Amino acid sequence: MSSCCHDHSPDKPANTTRMAKYICPMCPSVESDKPGACPVCGMALERNPAWRGDDDADESEGAELRDLKQRCVWGAVLTAPVLLLAMGGMMPFVSAIPAGANRWMQLVWSAPVVFWAGWPLLTRFWQSIRAGSPNMFSLIGLGVLMAWGYSALALVFSNAIPHSFQHGGGVAVYFESAAVITVLVLLGQLLEARARSATGTAIKALLGLAPKTALVLKKGAEVETPINEVTTGDLIRIKPGGRIPVDGMVTSGASAVDESMITGEPMPVEKDKGASVTGGTVNGNGSFVMIAEKVGRDTMLSHIIDMVAAAQRSRAPVQQLADRVSAWFVPAVVCVSVITFLLWWMLGPEPRLAYALVNAVAVLIIACPCALGLATPMAVMVGVGRGAQLGVLVKSAEALEALEKVDTIMLDKTGTLTEGKPTVSEIIPAAGNDARDVLALAAAVESASEHPLAAAVLNAAHQKKIQIASTTEFQAVTGGGVIAMVGEKEVFVGKAAYLAQHGVNVDGDLSAHAGRLENAGHTVAIVVVDERPIGIIAFTDRIKDTTRDAVKALHDLGLKITMVTGDNAATAQRIATDLQLDDFVAEITPADKLRRVQDAKLAGLRVAMAGDGINDAPALAAADVGIAMGTGTDVAMESAAVTLVKGDLGGIVRARHLSRAVMRNIRQNLFFSFIFNAAGV
Numbered sequence: 001m002s003s004c005c006h007d008h009s010p011d012k013p014a015n016t017t018r019m020a021k022y023i024c025p026m027c028p029s030v031e032s033d034k035p036g037a038c039p040v041c042g043m044a045l046e047r048n049p050a051w052r053g054d055d056d057a058d059e060s061e062g063a064e065l066r067d068l069k070q071r072c073v074w075g076a077v078l079t080a081p082v083l084l085l086a087m088g089g090m091m092p093f094v095s096a097i098p099a100g101a102n103r104w105m106q107l108v109w110s111a112p113v114v115f116w117a118g119w120p121l122l123t124r125f126w127q128s129i130r131a132g133s134p135n136m137f138s139l140i141g142l143g144v145l146m147a148w149g150y151s152a153l154a155l156v157f158s159n160a161i162p163h164s165f166q167h168g169g170g171v172a173v174y175f176e177s178a179a180v181i182t183v184l185v186l187l188g189q190l191l192e193a194r195a196r197s198a199t200g201t202a203i204k205a206l207l208g209l210a211p212k213t214a215l216v217l218k219k220g221a222e223v224e225t226p227i228n229e230v231t232t233g234d235l236i237r238i239k240p241g242g243r244i245p246v247d248g249m250v251t252s253g254a255s256a257v258d259e260s261m262i263t264g265e266p267m268p269v270e271k272d273k274g275a276s277v278t279g280g281t282v283n284g285n286g287s288f289v290m291i292a293e294k295v296g297r298d299t300m301l302s303h304i305i306d307m308v309a310a311a312q313r314s315r316a317p318v319q320q321l322a323d324r325v326s327a328w329f330v331p332a333v334v335c336v337s338v339i340t341f342l343l344w345w346m347l348g349p350e351p352r353l354a355y356a357l358v359n360a361v362a363v364l365i366i367a368c369p370c371a372l373g374l375a376t377p378m379a380v381m382v383g384v385g386r387g388a389q390l391g392v393l394v395k396s397a398e399a400l401e402a403l404e405k406v407d408t409i410m411l412d413k414t415g416t417l418t419e420g421k422p423t424v425s426e427i428i429p430a431a432g433n434d435a436r437d438v439l440a441l442a443a444a445v446e447s448a449s450e451h452p453l454a455a456a457v458l459n460a461a462h463q464k465k466i467q468i469a470s471t472t473e474f475q476a477v478t479g480g481g482v483i484a485m486v487g488e489k490e491v492f493v494g495k496a497a498y499l500a501q502h503g504v505n506v507d508g509d510l511s512a513h514a515g516r517l518e519n520a521g522h523t524v525a526i527v528v529v530d531e532r533p534i535g536i537i538a539f540t541d542r543i544k545d546t547t548r549d550a551v552k553a554l555h556d557l558g559l560k561i562t563m564v565t566g567d568n569a570a571t572a573q574r575i576a577t578d579l580q581l582d583d584f585v586a587e588i589t590p591a592d593k594l595r596r597v598q599d600a601k602l603a604g605l606r607v608a609m610a611g612d613g614i615n616d617a618p619a620l621a622a623a624d625v626g627i628a629m630g631t632g633t634d635v636a637m638e639s640a641a642v643t644l645v646k647g648d649l650g651g652i653v654r655a656r657h658l659s660r661a662v663m664r665n666i667r668q669n670l671f672f673s674f675i676f677n678a679a680g681v
Helices: 063-090 099-117 119-131 136-156 175-196 201-207 300-314 321-347 352-367 372-389 397-405 413-417 435-446 452-463 496-501 508-519 547-556 569-579 590-602 614-622 634-639 650-680
Strands: 213-218 221-226 235-238 247-258 269-271 287-294 392-394 408-411 418-429 472-477 481-486 489-494 523-529 532-543 560-564 583-585 607-611 625-629 642-644
Touching: 063 099, 063 119, 063 175, 099 119, 099 136, 099 175, 119 136, 119 175, 136 175, 136 321, 136 352, 235 247, 300 614, 321 352, 321 650, 372 392, 372 397, 372 650, 392 650, 397 625, 397 650, 408 413, 408 590, 413 418, 413 532, 413 560, 413 569, 413 607, 418 435, 418 452, 418 508, 435 452, 435 481, 435 489, 435 523, 435 532, 452 532, 489 496, 496 523, 508 523, 508 532, 532 569, 547 560, 547 569, 547 650, 560 569, 560 590, 569 583, 590 607, 590 614, 607 614, 614 625, 614 634, 625 634, 625 650, 642 650
Parallel strands: 408 560, 408 607, 560 583, 607 625, 625 642
Antiparallel strands: 213 221, 213 235, 235 287, 247 269, 247 287, 392 642, 418 532, 472 481, 481 489, 489 523, 523 532
């Protein structure tokens, strides 16, 4: 119709390698065809969200999340009485219980907390020891086991403990510390598992874009065929408004196809015989027959799914600050404990062995990071809550940490920098005509059309309070424009190329204005009355009102801003110049956007990618931080780690400040946690 968009054929990404059925959410290199535990970190393997094999196992998704929730809830229920018993003299009804019975009750109540509820933590502790890579679980597991084990042994063999280490009629026990630490760490793990559980949603949304059936032409009849039975060479009927099932080529008929899934651009692309069409894109008002050329895993949609899955898998998890500190803190604590044992054994008073054992265990117990269980999860909970108030939805602590370090931001154009829909930017009447009359006639004809440009014309007419006249004999000319009778006048709105083919010439001044606007990246439609051009209407995707201030604020934060768009170079140049962006790349495919992000990361840059469309999903997943516009597609939002509720780029500025505040708070928490423990040691 009146669109000047070019036909864009994306490059075919390389096929991905064989896909594993189960993956570890924390260790990208671990894959398996069977469920189980990760041999490196001990976490439960999760179903690979990109797995699309025929074997659909009965394992329920989110099993780890439900298991952690159950352990956390029951752990908290069992820990409550242990904590009350440990408070002893602070509560009269507890102080009435004999000291010996009190300690035995603590042992009984805390045992299932440590050894059942905390079993996943102990498993990861053992895995870290066996792998020789101390981390947060090493420190927590060591502290919990030492606190509970020492308390149990001291209670059972109380006569072996030197009298000087006893008080209140017995030896001190630390059952409540072991139980409380276990529950707090489980809470942190539960929060992380909830964030990870959403990673497969983007894949499911993408899979949902492909229709389940196709109308295959067999012996002249249309047969509804399951999509997995469509083969290369099949002829498929595409009806108006239908979603194209596979990649192929138009053999007969014509229509305009919404390819925003691939290009991100709102303008439908005209398709006639010989044109390529992509599975998952949406047909317009026309109807055509296509031949299937790529089916199953070879379609562009399948490649986008694979790219998103690969990007999510390749992103190495950010190591928590606690893990980095634990890498040296755990060995240091063990060394101090061993030295303590040797010194008391060689130089201490009798019974030297008992004193040595008790003091060595005391070092391990005091090193147990009580505050570590809450240092990160509580700061993240507060930060995420504050972000929600600011219109910034953050999925995980990983995203907050990465956002703080970002130095480069790549931005999609349509729907991110711009509003994502065309608007009338200029109306130029021919000599002797009025701009208002040009708009009124165009609006009358476009009132019967569903094209995005028609909506722009009607919006402009409503803003100018123009009464829209009724029409008759409306006709949409595929690849040309729209035509109708307005009263006694035949009015056409569409492309100059279509007019030239039918012998209608546009005068020099009007043609010059059209050329200037097209070179500046505008889409131009000619309005013709009774084969006489009376004016032109230019369309553009308007920059959002908040974009300029947001770009300036991001520059002030020292960030480099690059625009990556599937739109034409002229439009991209106009937007980049207007916003004073550092760089731009135009006419690129989803695979190109992904490669841009990957190349920037390989160059040592910390990259945030912001976008709103399905075509942005692979790049969003691959970036250090993916940022989705809340006004965009569900696939983009699920692929991203951060969502801006209002679709306002100013949200990135707020998110940056939020990440700095949260990470500063986490560092303070960890610092004081370890300093306290180090001082105690």
